Amino acid sequence: MSAVNEISDELRKKVQDKLKQSGMNLVIKRMVDNICSSKDDPRNIDPGEVLQEVYSRGLMSSVLETFNNELPAKSELTRSQFDKLGTIDENESLENRRVDDDEFGNNYADDDRGKRYYLKVETLGGKAFLDHLSHEKNSTTCKSKRFVLHLFFKSQRFKTKPVDCRSNPSFQEEFIIDVGQFESGVGQLLTVKEPLRILIIREDQNRPISGGVIISFNVHDWRSVLLTDNGFESFSLELFGVGSENNVPVGLLNMRITILPCPSEQILEKTMMTQLQLERGIHEESVRNFVTFSKQWMNDFLSIRPGHIFRHVKLSAFDERLASRPISTFLQFPYNADRVFLTPFHAAWFVSLLTNLQNSSNNDSIRNLQSLELTIASKCGTSEDLSILLCSLLLGFGLNAFVALGSEKNANPISWVVTLDNSFNPLFWDPKTSKRFTPVTLTNSENDNETKLNVSKSCMQQKFSHIGCLLNNESFHCNIQSADSVSLVDWNILNPAKWKSMSPKRIAKFPYQSQHRFVLLPARVDCELITARLELGIQELIQEARMQQELSTRWDAITSKLMGQQLATYELQGSTGGSNFNNFFEDVIMKSLPAGYNFKGFHCHSRSTTAKNLFNSCMGDLQCQEVVYCRGEDVQHMIRVSVFPYPENVVSIRIMIGCRFLAV
Missing domain, CATH: 3.10.620 (C8orf32 fold)
Structure with a gap:
């Protein structure tokens, strides 16, 4: 057996084991049973309908999370193995994998309901992003600023992996887009006037989940591929800015679009122009x-x-x-x-x-x-x-x-x-x-x-x-x-x-009516990793700040854990607007303190994932400075960070800095 087959079998077995351990296989089975029971003839179930239900319920995100850590690193595979095995990008809303034309021809043949068509959209790199030459010359800026390309079609969303902010960004991705199922042949494809919408955003690597700056937004009519006899076309799409810079060129994006399966008949240019x-x-x-x-x-x-x-x-x-x-x-x-x-x-x-x-x-x-x-x-x-x-x-x-x-x-x-x-x-x-x-x-x-x-x-x-x-x-x-x-x-x-x-x-009857709904992606951020990094980073900053005041720093790990419940209460109050929550924090803290000791605490809410920015925002408050620079006998500090995830990887970060000291 070849190395590729061995790796494929190993991955398949791990996926099955993970699904059984997490119970996700029962959830998917129950969902498929419900779809089957709603059909008069279960044999006529559309695979695309099942996939759409999987993604809309967030099951694919849960499946990927169950075995994401078990996947072999890309560096362990050769380039040929990587191409044959396919890739799964954790940032994509749909499974982004390499496919062959034969696969679509065999699996999606004609039936009573027509044929389902797909678009394979390949981004082959960008050129002439001249406004970002300064970032390319500055190695620090080049590494901290990154481009992300977003692709929209109807309610489907995709995005590339972040690439360095350069004049020739290396967008190298493939996306499989479901165009739909058509009963009357390829001619009906011509009536799908929904264009590809391409968005490029510049993000800050130091703040990866804090949004970015919109560089370009463009639309492209993909139907020109129906004029080709081989079912694909390669071209360079000129990108323009947004708003007042709508007519200012931003750069070029090399692309290739393939219609799958390849239509058996070709659309005439005259027919296209008429439509x-x-x-x-x-x-x-x-x-x-x-x-x-x-x-x-x-x-x-x-x-x-x-x-x-x-x-x-x-x-x-x-x-x-x-x-x-x-x-x-x-x-x-x-x-x-x-x-x-x-x-x-x-x-x-x-x-x-x-x-x-x-x-x-x-x-x-x-x-x-x-x-x-x-x-x-x-x-x-x-x-x-x-x-x-x-x-x-x-x-x-x-x-x-x-x-x-x-x-x-x-x-x-x-x-x-x-x-x-x-x-x-x-x-x-x-x-x-x-x-x-x-x-x-x-x-x-x-x-x-x-x-x-x-x-x-x-x-x-x-x-x-x-x-x-x-x-x-x-x-x-x-x-x-x-x-x-x-x-x-x-x-x-x-x-x-x-x-x-x-x-x-x-x-x-107004123009510009949208026929599709927008989709929000479930959160897929590693909250534990962000929490650990922030806590360690803020601890070091507190120690440095106290060292400048010639103060030593000791940490109370046990009391630090108790502060998490109060941060959760703050988040409940912020996210729901409620205030009638049973608060046991004061009793718990007082119980944990030795006799004669006092407690001071400071709470801060932020979206920054950088320890230095978060600490600086806290130190702008006099109450926080009192806690950090606390003087007295047997002073011990506590730090607790909680990260609360929301859709689109938006996070709410809460931090509490506390100290206990012996009252004199």
Whole structure:
């Protein structure tokens, strides 16, 4: 038996053993049985449907985690063995493996439901990323900055391994994309107008799970491969920047796209051009209708009351490619929000953990927005982007959620999320902090001084002071009441005398409508490794800081373990907004202290995974300095770090530094 077969058999046996040990085989078997029972004829089960169910439930992530540590290192295999065995990238949403055309031809033959087609997309390296020549010359920067290429098609997501930030980045990956199953042959492939969406992000290796900077976002119509007689095409895709740099070239990406299995018939160029012209004509007509409708609708809104011109109401906004789109099309219904989050409160906490960027538009309600997939992949966005993401997630939980466009008390534009219950009582959600509150409502005849005082003291009501409109992916409501203060507004959006609404059927005809749902990937970070590194790093920094003050440092490992429960309580309070949790921490600490000893502690919340940054942020607080530089008799310090993972490898990091000392 060859070495490759031996390694394959060994891996197969380890996978089977791991699945049995973890009980995952029973879960998958039960899932397949449920699919079989739902079909009239179990023999007609689509393998792609089973795979889709496996990925949507997060089972593939669990399977990979059970035996990830058992896989042989890549350095142990020769290049030929590596190519034949295939690769599994822990960062990919689907299994990224090398396949042969014959495999698809044999396994996916014609049946009563048609043939399933796939795209094999190969990235063959980048060129002419001239803006990053300075990074290449600086070896330190080159190693700390990395490129990551993300690929989107419908609801499928993929990404490459991080590569060094160079002028010619070495993107060398293969992706297998499911195009779909078609009954009427290859001609039906031509009607799939969903393009490949390619995103390149620059990440900081020192902060690998803190998001990155968007370098380029481009779309490519893959259907040109249907014109080839051999089923594949190689080309160089010119990449452009985003936003104001939309027309500025960023670099070139060499690619090869193969349709699998190779179609038995070839699409004529004339047929292709006819289809593209038809799609272009429909899109342009849809855009013209939207522009005409939006102008008329806004004129009607402004004619109701002269003061409406000062209200923050927008029907459209520019996206990352400077295309003017209806704002409602930026929202998408999530595919698996209820799978990756326990409650809507956890979803709001997740959004608050993303990096908040300052909006460049200070004099208007909304100018530039970015698609949801960019916000999720880059883990950052403006307050408007975060509001759109939070609203989409809340819609996935079945809440009656809306993005609210309004202003602060000082008239600065602001956006947030509003949910309405069945009685139209509002609940405000701050996407930056995940805090929620019910606005204090006044009637026009109310003169209760105490109630007005509560309104003036409410910080969040001062922040979200005036409301212009509410919108989501299916509805749009403009406030046409005489008052736009949130404390005076009637929130019954079905009352035409108070709110000017759009028909859902009209919104459904808007251009740029997305037919796919975005998918969130479960967390796959090694929390124990991050915790160990941070604790060791902060311990060294504390010792160095005390050494500069000519103070010795001793550590209490037993009491350090007791502080973890308090960090978990802090995270529960932050992620759910609750406060009624039984807190045994004080009793446990006092019980552990010897007689006559006192305890001091300091807690900090951060997303930084660098010990130095985390320690510096803590030392900015005087209470932390008192703990670190504690002087006295028999002083011992404690350190505890807890890492709480969330989807997309977003983490919430909590640290507690404590000390015990003998009271004098």
